[in-house]
Amino acid sequence: MKNVTLPCALLVLASCNNSGDGMDFERMVNQARYEYYEPSEYFSDGRAMREPPEGTVPADRALGEPRVARGEEGGQYVETIPVPLSRATLEVGRSRFETMCAPCHGVLGDGVSVVAHNMTLRKPPSLVASPVTELPAGRVYQVIANGYGLMPSYGQELGVADRWAVVAYVRALQVHAGVPLDGLPAQVRQRALEELQ
Numbered sequence: 213m214k215n216v217t218l219p220c221a222l223l224v225l226a227s228c229n230n231s232g233d234g235m236d237f238e239r240m241v242n243q244a245r246y247e248y249y250e251p252s253e254y255f256s257d258g259r260a261m262r263e264p265p266e267g268t269v270p271a272d273r274a275l276g277e278p279r280v281a282r283g284e285e286g287g288q289y290v291e292t293i294p295v296p297l298s299r300a301t302l303e304v305g306r307s308r309f310e311t312m313c314a315p316c317h318g319v320l321g322d323g324v325s326v327v328a329h330n331m332t333l334r335k336p337p338s339l340v341a342s343p344v345t346e347l348p349a350g351r352v353y354q355v356i357a358n359g360y361g362l363m364p365s366y367g368q369e370l371g372v373a374d375r376w377a378v379v380a381y382v383r384a385l386q387v388h389a390g391v392p393l394d395g396l397p398a399q400v401r402q403r404a405l406e407e408l409q
């Protein structure tokens with residue numbers, strides 16, 4: 213049995229070998245193809261690029277109310293979060309923030325992280341200090357959805373509801389960062405003092 217399988221395996225290997233000196237994994241890259249905007253005799257309009265079929269919509273088009281789907285209304289960022297908020301929303305926001313944002317902006321959103329420490333060009337800014345605290349909610353939403361400058365987009369990872377939950381949690385961190393110890397309710401102040409010792 214052994215004698216039969218070995219020649220078969222060699223035959224399969226040989227059939228994959230285009231160049232004679234090893235496996236050719238580049239066939240897809242090397243095959244005949246058109247580049248963008250190249251002419252083509254195949255189609256009657258002489259162009260290689262095709263129009264999408266009628267009624268095609270872009271996969272990344274934001275559907276639904278613009279203030280919720282895009283964080284803007286009449287071409288302006290919405291100032292406040294346009295979806296109902298609850299403790300559960302903030303819990304979701306916290307979980308997404310700690311996974312997706314904290315590696316760069318820090319768990320407290322203050323810009324203290326290993327990534328920030330090692331970034332030289334433009335560091336992830338503090339999200340709990342000016343000028344980010346002055347940004348309208350819709351702007352923060354769009355930064356998450358589309359990215360901004362050196363920051364990549366998280367639109368693929370976070371859907372509309374998750375993005376607003378993260379914006380809400382960022383707002384909570386901002387409020388938290390600005391509260392003086394004296395402004396805390398007595399019980400919470402006591403606990404904060406104990407933990408600070």
Ligand code: HEC
Pocket residue numbers: 309312313314315316317327334335336337339344347351352355356360361362363364366378382
């Ligand atoms: C890979 C690192 C990284 C991650 C992860 C990241 N950011 Fe950023 N963020 C940056 C950097 C860098 C900038 C500054 C970009 C620049 O100035 O080019 C920035 C800028 C921002 C700004 C300021 C935008 C403005 O208009 O000034 C906000 C708000 C922000 N990030 C929110 C978030 C949120 C919310 C998340 C999580 C969904 C997140 N970021 C995840 C690196 C990151």
